[in-house]
Amino acid sequence: MSFTDEHLIPLVDVGLGNSAYLVDLGDGRALAVDASRDLRALRAAAAERGLRVAFAADTHLHADFLTGALQLAADDRATVLASAAGRRAFPHTPLADGAEVDLGGLTLRALATPGHTDEHLSFLLLDGGRGLGVFTGGSLIVGSAARTDLQGADRAEELARAQYRSLRRLTELPDETAVWPTHGAGSFCSAPPGAERTTTIGAQKAANELLAAPDEDAFVARLLGSLGSYPAYFDRLAEINRRGPALLTAAPGLEPLTPAAVRSLLASGAYLVDARPVKEFAAGHIPGAVSNALRPAFATWLGWLLPDDVPLVFVLGPSPSPSLGLGLGQDAAELAWQAAKIGYDRIAGQLAGGMDAWRSDHQPVATIPLLTAGQIGDRPVLDVRQTSEFTGGHIPGAGHAELGTFPADLPATLDGTVVTCGHGERAMTAASLLTRAGADGLAVLVGGAHDWAEATGRALEGDS
Structure with missing residues (x-):
């Protein structure tokens, strides 16, 4: 087949910061890469083009979402392609480094790229002997590489060194090779902010700061130094994905x-x-x-x-x-x-x-007031954003505890505190959790620190 950009359909989950991909194989069949259990967008894209998903490839044991590969196997008779090292406990085609799968005109070649996970594969899409692009999952991503601490902090450096070698291997591909990562902006798997979700090998060699590290030690220091916190559920999902998520027999709903x-x-x-x-x-x-x-x-x-x-x-x-x-x-x-x-x-x-x-039904109702910048007065302020956000600029004197750390690392006295974040959603979540735990008289700031600065004309504290 003559492969063009129209044969590749990225499917972006903005909330999780990830991309899945649907590849039109040119004969009514399709390849899905890193599809989530929520297959609505993928099914709509396939139906629009009259495609049946014949192959479902996973680059790694995902920690941030349940795989949809098993569901595609059940519903569409798709062949699941995944790393042999992942020891998945459901029917799949186990692939080792260098293994190739004939997709019918195109070929998918497995490249072992450990780092983000032990069993991580990248998939090089070939047309004849010509590399069209590489699905890099959580290895090389736009402007960075995915985090290496999901197997525990004690293995983060070891896997960062593996990630270094994996990225060097990927940069040996021709500069024009397209790079199709799974993790992108908004992902807690360590993607930097930015609008671009795909790139090329050459562009990353020119602009990716991790690739510019002079040696392995510098690469490891940069990567580990960029790691922030990640959601607690990440520690559960990889094993569920290894065993195989429960199949859905109907769309989920709320009774x-x-x-x-x-x-x-x-x-x-x-x-x-x-x-x-x-x-x-x-x-x-x-x-x-x-x-x-x-x-x-x-x-x-x-x-x-x-x-x-x-x-x-x-x-x-x-x-x-x-x-x-x-x-x-x-x-x-x-x-x-x-x-x-x-x-x-x-x-x-x-x-x-x-x-x-x-x-x-005459049941009790609670409230948590919203305050503007001018209504805070001398009340204590608690900022619940990520550490990088807080250090980038916060209300002077504000305390700090990431929302994800609750209920640990909180000030001893919280009564009367005004909780703030970037827009208000996380602050209200925090205030509701603190009230549930017994704090009294909490309020939430309308907007965030930068709105406060604009309203008061005062400077924020922090690095910028």
Whole structure:
């Protein structure tokens, strides 16, 4: 076949910062690379082009989402391609370094590129003997390389050295070779910010700071020095992906629950997650609810902060019109997919009728006020952004604890604190968790540190 850019369809999950790929093989069949359990976008792209997924390749045992390869095997009879070193416990074609798979006109060659994980493969797509591009997963990514501490801090340096050798191997490919990474901007697998999600070998040799490191030791120091925290659920999913995620027999959804049913579930240990926008949560919510506004980052914070082994109950608001441009809106089906793609299958349902039903049942309602910059006064401030964000500029005198570290590393006295982040969503999540833990009189800053600086005319503290 004559391969063109139109044969490669990137499918970006903005919330997780990842890209999957659908490759049109030119004969009605397709190759899927690093497909998530949420296959909606991939299936829509395949249907639009009249394609059946014949091959599903995974570059590594993913930590940030459940693989969709097993589902594609069950539903589409796709052949699963993955590293032999991954010891996956379900039917697949195990590939070692240099193994080639005939895709029917095109060839996929496995390249061992350990570092992000032990068993990591990159896949070089060949047309005859000509390399078209390489699916690099969590090896070489735009402007960086993926993190190497997912196997534990004690192995981070060892795997960083493996990552160095893997990237050097990839840079031996011709400069014009396209690079199709899985991890991109927004991924907690250590992708730097930026709009570009694909690149070329030559572009990375010219611009990637890690590749500019003068030697292996300098590379390792730069890579390890760039690592921040990552979501707690990352520590669970790789093993689930090795065993094989449970197959979905129907699209996930949220069953309607009466206020009485919600009270019963909460009494038996269920968690209540309120997915409404910050302003609605602030104005009135069920006591003990955890705020996690439904937005692209919803799955990340769900997996970071809540257990996956207890039932979850959700509160949603009225679903706005898609034309309003409000992100994911209040779509129950969307929420269920966001939970399912990271393995949160213990979904009890949603409060039918939302807060109106709760109030009509004469149940208690709590509030957390929103404050503007001018209303903070001398109240203590707690910034819950990532460390790199905090050091880049924060309200003078603010305390700091990353939201993902809760409940550890918190000030001893929190009563009366104003919680802040970048826009308000993480701050409200933090305030809801702290209130649930017993803190009193909390408030949340409208906007973030830079909004505060603009409103007050005062400078932020930090490195910039």
